[in-house]
Amino acid sequence: MRKFLAIAVVAALVLGALGGVAAAQDKVIKLGTLYPLTGPCATAGQRCKAAVMTAVEVINNAHPDLDVPLAAQEGVMDGYKFELVHADTQGKPNVGKSEAERLFNQEGVWAILGSYNSAVTKPASFVAERKGKIFMCGCSSSAALTERNFKHFFRIAPTDKTESHEFVTFMDWVNEKYDADIETVGLIYENTEFGKHAAEEGKAAADEAGYEVVADVAFSPGATTMDSEVQSLKAADPDVVFGACLGGDYTLWVRTMKKMNWLPKMSLNYCTGYQDPMIAKQLGDDGNYFMGGTGYSPQFADLMPAVAAVEEIYKEITEPSVPFDSDSIKEAAAMFVLAQAIEKAGELDHDKVAKTLHSNTWEAPLTLSGEVAFVPGGQNELAMSYLTQLQGGDYKIIYPPEVANAELVYPMVPWEER
Amino acid sequence: MNLARKDYLLAAVFGIFALLPLIPGVLPSSFTQHVFLLIFLYASMSQSWNVLGGYCGQVSFGHSVFFGIGAYGAGMAVVHFQTLPWPGVIVGAFAAAAVAMVISYPVFKLTGHYFAIATFAIVEIFNRLFMVWDWVGGALGLDYGLTDTGIANFVWYESKVPYYYGALGLMVIVFSTVRWIERNRLGYLLRAVREGQDASESLGVNSTWTKLTAMGVSAFLAALCGAFYAQYNFRVDPPMVMSLDVSMKFVLITLLGGTGTLWGPLLGAAVLIPLQEYTRAMFGGLGGGLDLIIFGLLIILVVVKQPRGIMGILEDLTRGRKSRKQSEKGGA
Secondary structure: OHHHHHHHHHHHHHHHHHHHHHHHHHOEEEEEEEEOOOOOOHHHHHHHHHHHHHHHHHHHOOOOOOOOOOOOOOOEOOOEEEEEEEEEOOOOHHHHHHHHHHHHHOOOOOEEEEOOOHHHHHHHHHHHHHHOOEEEEOOOOOHHHHOOOOOOEEEOOOOHHHHHHHHHHHHHHHHHHHOOOOOEEEEEEEOOHHHHHHHHHHHHHHHHOOOEEEEEEEEOOOOOOOHHHHHHHHHHOOOEEEEEOOHHHHHHHHHHHHHOOOOOOEEEEOOOHHHOHHHHHHHHHHHOOOEEEEOOOHHHOOOOOOHHHHHHHHHHHOOOOOOOOHHHHHHHHHHHHHHHHHHHHOOOOHHHHHHHHHOOEEEOOOOOOOEEEEOOOOEEOOOOOEEEEEEOOEEEEEEOHHHOOOOOOOOOOOHHHO | OHHHHHHHHHHHHHHHHHHHHHHHHHOOOHHHHHHHHHHHHHHHHHHHHHHHHHHOOOOOOOHHHHHHHHHHHHHHHHHHOOOOHHHHHHHHHHHHHHHHHHHHHHHOOOOHHHHHHHHHHHHHHHHHHHHHOHHHOHHHOEEOOOOOOEOOOOEOOOOOHHHHHHHHHHHHHHHHHHHHHHHOHHHHHHHHHHHOHHHHHHOOOOHHHHHHHHHHHHHHHHHHHHHHHHHHHOEEOHHHHOOHHHHHHHHHHHHHHOOOOOOHHHHHHHHHHHHHHHHHHHHHHHOOOHHHHHHHHHHHHHHHHOOOHHHHHHHHHHHHHHHHHHHHHHOO
16 A cells, blocks of 8 residues: 555656646747858858847846846746757758748747848748748848738848948938048949849939949859959949948958959948958958948947847857857847747737737847837838948947947048058 | 569569658658658759769769759749749750750760869859849849649648659659660660770760760759759759759769669668758757768768769678678588
């Protein structure tokens, strides 16, 4: 009898424990991340992955010292915790699509965050839309992504269209303030979904504002030489160049211009290698006086006071330890917005959460505007970036004037005078 | 005795093929079905390359061009002309064969390494051409919109099962064609050219015609595979379908399985594709490319240990068994 009782007690304990585990497991929301963890964009992809991990660490655990949404509590919806399942797209659209399918079908993720490359985000988010599940995009910038009228796709970043209009507005301002005589524009871009769209938007904005586009130069990403591309720019000699060159291509472009001893009066870059503080560091003096749209830089600390404490967690996760950059911080912001929407919706119905995302304005201290609001199609209508110029290796805010913390250096200082 | 063993082998092969249609019912996991259909697709691609590279001995690194033309055929029909993909599949396959024969005529004047290098260049040329050719979508490629699912459009969103049978059907078509070629006059001519072009010509073989025919057939079959790939991914762009990366897959899978053999491409795909897909699923998310490292190491292992591929390993095993039996007989 005693033996029977002992077995019964042990069985009850085991069943109780299993029940507890089951209950704990029930309170898990699995999310997939889809980034290029290998391949030419691996560094950026690894940072985006670390940014989402940072956000999940803050949301899942109590961090009352942080001034970001959901930090003080543990999880969402009274104890639900997020669990991340990471996948590698290798920067390839077909891999991205099949990994999105695997994340939904095999891993049973509730939503996907990703996927850096616009060309990959397109088919991967198509999979999510077909399944009626949510795809949160942090930093892919092709305007086409939010022109598909998808119901479950949301994007935090400003699009190339937004940035192009910002560029020409800035050029008008420079012409007025500095009597700069800017008349012509040259385009240089990687021949991909991102680069091609950026160039099209840049050309349209320049035409509309009355600037003449005198050079349209595409290159293959990962090129080993850009001599002929820079030669084409030099021959056309535009006043301003719009650049859409990612990572190592940006470095090569800048160094080739130095080799050929040519610079435009001003260089404005989309969310590209320009924004990467590591690349700016590698270029040293050569990187100075280039400009571009910037969503975040550690030098923005005064404007985004909530970031620093979150960034400390991010720095612990990244290897080597780096601060947020413009792309990775948007992925973290995407995670915070998604978590807030789930919390507000109060249930895990995809349509309800999507509707909640559309019908509210979200607190987003990791973005420049501090808030996020989505229009039909999923674009964040409050997305913005500041125009910065690299001066002495620092990203100085030049425009808009009300937040500027440095004076524009115009025209760019020639190579021989540096 | 030999005949009996052959019969067993044949029965086993037919047995395996007879079981393949049952797999979606037994293994409902969509990822497993995805892996199987990729095995069939890549086996078909490699088999198409095998006609030229294996049976005829002309190592081409340019097959992604023909694969890509097939993919663009289907993609243009759907996206640009908004028709069913089928006319595009047919036009793409014939266009690929025609392009292959036109560009190969001068290239076949080169032999060995020089031929291989020239085919590398052809991929680069076509890749660049398609990247800047706006009519075919340029660098943006072609993206399928939402369409009705079913066999007419050859599009399904929620299920992999129809694609599974589509890939299986494609493999049966490609393998049957190559089997027919292998057993007929063309097969003997191909092998004659492979074993010695000059010697075969001295016996009256028109090597140029033979190689061009092999190239045409090979490109036609590769284009069919490309069309399937486009329908499966709902997207076509040059890096996806017309790159050295894709070309290397054609060659690698066949080398791994065994060139110039009917079953080599299937064996190569059956090893390489699950390895690629499962290592990525298991280790890809860790970052650092552990999946690619494991994948690469295994390829190196097979190529170093058995340059004749998996078919070579099987042949050695069979030969070993045979010689053991012979020594048992003659022993004592």
